[in-house]
Amino acid sequence: MTTYNLTYKPFGKYAVLIEWPPKIDENIFEDVIKFKNKIAKNNIEVLVDVINTYNSLTIIYNSTIKNIYSEILALKSIYKTSSVDNNIKNYCWNIPICYDQKFGIDLVEISTSKKISIDEIILRHSGAIYNVYFVGFLPGFLYLGGLDESLIFARKGKPRLLVEKGSVGIGGAQTGIYPQNSAGGWNIIGKSPISFFARLNKEPCFAKSGDKIRFVPVGLDEFEQLRSQVNLGSYKMERKLINA
């Protein structure tokens, strides 16, 4: 197993930033998540939040860090401990998406510009398994990795003032779902009936960093059925354990 040469930096008086080499890389990401899980396992009480991205962990404390160097030493020794079993389970989630042009308002433009048929775009977009790298930008916005390279498409020069909640977009090499109505510059190819952020739930966002996602195409009728199930609270997410 690779261990990386990590950099540890103070980030203000309340946080420590740990960085891996600056790359979007599955092995690096796996190591980030392993370290994050070890920190969770250590049950350090003063932690408020541990936020990971592709290649970094930011550890936020609830009060000023008295001695940053001894804190960094403590973190370094946690990194060295061997990965032990932990209770953190990661899932692969099936996310229904309706790619009908009623929602996929930029499908024609992508298809024309790339000379790929709309059916083929849908096939390639729903054929991949995506890594959930982290959640940011908006509550419940998943940063996904794994978009088919042939679908990379530059974001719009001028962002739309309103992109509807649930819209699925492609922005450059990234793809993702808008968890709420928002301004946005991504090219919209479909819509999901799923709620990515249920603010009143104990766990408002079902997915977490380290999970995976598959998009499952559904038709307009099924989309409407699923949406009413979601609204009634009777929809059950399909998921599969991936690190059993």
Next chain:
Amino acid sequence: MLKVISSGFYTTIQDLGRFGYGDIGVPVSGAMDLYSAKLGNHILGNNHADAVIEITLSKFSCLFENQIIICVSGANLSPKLNGKMIALNTAINIDKGTILTFDKPVYGVRSYLAVKGGFKTQKVLNSRSFFREITDQFVIQKNDILPFEKFSSTIKKPFSSVKINKEHFNSKIIEVYKGPEFELLSKEQQEKLANTEFIISKDNSRMGYRLEELIPNDFQSMLTSAVLPGTVQLTPSGELIVLMRDCQVTGGYPRILQLSDIAINILAQKTTKNTFKFKVISI
């Protein structure tokens, strides 16, 4: 409870913020000037985490429908009870039917109205701090009813005001630590950063303050990473953005500076066209 007569320019409910949800993209929020918000609660003998009203530079006014004890702290926006000026940073008895108004700013930008026991508005993810798509409401509106618990005792007069340090409102020095990407800056850029008197642009809000003066740079874009309230980002166009309490949890611009706790509070009391200098201090 309290009934809002005039919402003012931008008025919200705030407490210390929402912690532990950063990894699902939820901002921290909380009172912009935490020092002043805590002071108000402290004077009333409240818990520091009790919710207060944050009033921004404006003509907020309200009617108290119950007897209560209040304290106004932070900016001096000429608070008046039934038309009569009141002292800041002082516990004040309020009778049922009293009208409290805020008017012209004398100093500062954000004023805090605390009530004995705190406001009991909706709590979502362990905080009452307003935030779009988290709380039902993200800004206080005319005719809103803001609940607080009944409290029938009064404080004995005379009650003296807590003296506050005027530097909190007048200081033009914003203390900062070096941020994670500080080392990207050349000697010249560092000097420019230290010697420039920065003007706050009109684009300033609870999410962040953009500054007018530029620091030209040719930094490569970086991979998205975590940001915190008080993080200073440098954009490719040379613009500096000081992130504030409602900032997103991640960002992709180099984080060249990080404001101290006190500096965030001091900056929260400044607005468009106000000026300041950064002073880099060691951790």
